[in-house]
Amino acid sequence: MGKNAAYFLLGGILLLAFSTGTARAEYYRYKDAKGVTRYTDNLGEVPLDQRKAMTTYQSVAPKPKEETKDAAAASGKGKDGKASEAEKSLADQMAALNAEKAALEKEQKELSAQRTALESERAQATTPAARTAVNDKARAYNERVKAYDARRVAYEKKVKDFTAQRSGK
Numbered sequence: 001m002g003k004n005a006a007y008f009l010l011g012g013i014l015l016l017a018f019s020t021g022t023a024r025a026e027y028y029r030y031k032d033a034k035g036v037t038r039y040t041d042n043l044g045e046v047p048l049d050q051r052k053a054m055t056t057y058q059s060v061a062p063k064p065k066e067e068t069k070d071a072a073a074a075s076g077k078g079k080d081g082k083a084s085e086a087e088k089s090l091a092d093q094m095a096a097l098n099a100e101k102a103a104l105e106k107e108q109k110e111l112s113a114q115r116t117a118l119e120s121e122r123a124q125a126t127t128p129a130a131r132t133a134v135n136d137k138a139r140a141y142n143e144r145v146k147a148y149d150a151r152r153v154a155y156e157k158k159v160k161d162f163t164a165q166r167s168g169k
Helices: 003-017 069-074 085-124 128-167
Strands: 026-031 037-040 055-058
Touching: 085 128
Parallel strands: none
Antiparallel strands: 026 037, 026 055
C-alpha cells in the first residue's frame, strides 16, 4: 500500500473512531511538489515551503442523538437507559483518546510557534556566537519534535487498536 493510501486509510480510521464523539480536529490543505492538492491532520507532513499557503480547517462536532428505549436496549444499555459496563469502558477509552489528542494538538501548535520563533531568530543571528546559540536551540527543538512524533505515532496506534476493538476485529 502506498504512503498516500495509508494516510487516506488512517484518516478514515480516525474519522470512524471519533464519529460518535464531540472531538474537533484541525486539518490542513496544501499542494505537494507535483501540484496535487493534499489533506492531512498532521502539520508535520506539510512541507515548510507550503505552510504559508496552506489552508487550515476545523472539523465540525456532530450533534448528539437522542435514544429511544428500544434503541438503548439494542445498544447494550439497560431498560433504564444507562450504559452497560462495556459501553462505559469504551466511553472511558474514547475520553482518554480525546484528551491525548487535545494534548498532542496543543503541543503541535506550541512546536509550530517555537519553529517560527527559531526561524526569526536564525534570520537575525549575525555573529558566530548568536548562530551557535540558535543552532543549540534548534537541536533542542528537533529533539522535542522527535519526542512529539513518537507520542503521535503511539497515539495513532491506540486509535487503530480502539477502532479494531469497537468493530470486533
